[in-house]
C-alpha cells in the first residue's frame with residue numbers, strides 16, 4: 053500500500069504532463085485548428101528535432117544570460133538584504149525605494165536599456181537581475197530583522213561581538229530564507245532574460261520565438277516554448293534540491309505528511 | 316563582601332520623561348554562591364532586572380557592581396536561560412550546548428585542542444539533566460521539557476560564575492517542572508555558581524532559593540525579602556512541610572499586597 057502510494061507520488065507530475073499533452077492534441081484535432089494558429093504536439097516535436105541546433109545554441113545563450121543576472125542577484129540581493137535587515141537606518145533609507153522600484157514593470161524599461169547598452173546580452177542581464185533581486189532582498193532582510201531578541205541577549209551576555217552574532221546566528225539562520233528566495237529568483241531571472249530578448253534582443257530563446265512568430269512558424273514557437281519550460285523547471289528543481297538539502301538538516305518534517313496520514 | 320551589589324537602580328525604557336519606568340529604586344546584594352529567586356506580578360520588571368545584572372541594559376540611575384567592579388558593558392561570563400528554549404534549530408543538541416564555548420574566552424581560543432574534552436563536558440552535562448544519548452538529535456526531535464533541559468546545559472557549559480534564569484520552567488507541566496527543580500538543585504550544589512531565578516511560581520522559588528525577593532507591580536520595587544531556612548537537599552516531601560507551606564503563604568500575601576499597591 054505504502055509502496056504503491058509512493059510510486060504514484062513519483063509518477064504524478066509525469067502523468068499530469070502526459071494528460072495535458074493529450075488534451076492539447078485532442079483539442080487541436082477535434083476543432084481542426086490550423087498549424088499556423090496552434091500546432092499539435094507532434095508538429096512541435098518535429099520542429100524541435102529539425103531545429104535542434106539553433107534551439108540549443110540560443111537556449112544556451114538565454115541560460116548564460118540568466119545565470120549572470122542571477123549571480124548579480126545572489127551577491128547584491130544578499131548584501132542589500134543583510135544591510136536592510138540589520139540597520140534600522142538602512143531600512144528607512146533604502147527599503148521604500150526598493151519597493152517603489154519593484155513595482156515598475158521591468159518590460160517597460162527594456163527599450164531604455166537597449167538605448168543605453170545597445171542590442172545584445174547586456175539589457176537581458178540587467179532585466180534578469182532587476183526582476184529577480186527583490187524577493188532575495190526581502191527574504192534576507194526578514195531573516196536578519198526577525199532574529200529573536202533572546203538570541204541577541206545570549207550572544208551579548210557571553211561577551212560576543214556583532215560579528216559573532218552574525219556568524220553564529222544571523223547567517224545560518226538566514227540560509228533557509230535565502231534558499232527559499234533563490235528558488236523564486238532563478239525563475240524570475242529566467243523570465244527577465246526572455247522578456248528582454250523578445251522586446252529588444254538579437255539572440256537567445258526569446259529572440260527565436262520573436263523571429264519564428266513573425267514568420268508564422270508556430271511549431272517553432274512552441275518548440276522554443278518547450279525548451280523554455282524544460283530549462284525553467286530544471287533550474288527550479290536544482291534550487292529546490294539545494295533548499296531541501298539545507299532545510300532537511302534544521303527543519304522538522306513538513307506538516308503536510310501529517311495531513312495525508314490522517315486522512 | 317557581597318558578590319553582586321545593586322544600589323538604588325532605576326530603569327526607564329525609552330525617553331527620560333515619557334518612557335516606561337520599569338524598575339525603581341531597586342537595591343539588593345547577593346553573596347557569592349547564593350541562590351536568589353525573584354518573584355512578582357507580570358510586567359513588574361523582573362526580566363529587566365536580570366538584564367541589568369547581565370549588563371545588557373544600563374541603569375538610568377544607580378549602580379550595579381559585580382565583584383566590586385561597576386557593570387558598564389555585558390558581563391562576559393554569565394549563563395542565561397529563557398522561558399522559550401531558544402535552541403538553534405540547525406545545530407544538534409550537543410552543538411547547541413557547546414555554543415558558549417565558541418564565543419567565550421578562553422575556551423574559544425582553544426576550540427581545536429579541546430574538541431574532545433568539550434564534547435565530553437557537554438555529554439556529562441546532558442547526562443546530568445537526563446538527556447544522555449540525545450546529543451546528536453536535532454532540537455525539534457525533543458519535547459519542550461527536554462529542550463529546556465538542553466538549554467540549562469547551554470547556560471552552564473562555560474562554567475559561568477553567575478547564572479541568570481528567566482522563568483525557564485514556566486512553560487512546562489508540573490511533573491517535568493518538579494523534576495527539573497531537583498536537577499537544578501543538584502547542579503547548583505555541584506557547580507557553586509551564583510543564581511538569580513525569575514519565576515511566577517512561589518513554590519518553585521521557595522524550593523530552590525536561599526533568598527526570595529518580592530517585587531511590586533510596575534514600576535518594580537523590591538518590597539520584601541525572605542530567607543528560606545529549609546534544610547537541603549530539599550525533596551518533594553519538603554514542599555508539604557508546614558514551615559515550607561508557611562513561607563509560601565507569606566509570600567503569596569506579600570504579592571497580593573504588591574499587586575494592589
Ligand SMILES: Nc1ncnc2c1ncn2[C@@H]1O[C@H](COP(=O)(O)OP(=O)(O)OP(=O)(O)O)[C@@H](O)[C@H]1O
Pocket residue numbers: 328329335336337356357358359360361362363364533
Ligand atoms: N525593550 C523594551 N522596551 C520598552 N519597554 C519594555 C521593554 N522591555 C520591557 N518593557 C516594559 O518594562 C516593563 C517590565 O518588563 P519586564 O519584561 O522586565 O517584566 P517582567 O517582570 O519580566 O514580566 P513577565 O513576568 O511578564 O515576564 C513592562 O511594563 C514592559 O512593558
Ligand SMILES: [Mg+2]
Pocket residue numbers: 361362363481
Ligand atoms: Mg519576564
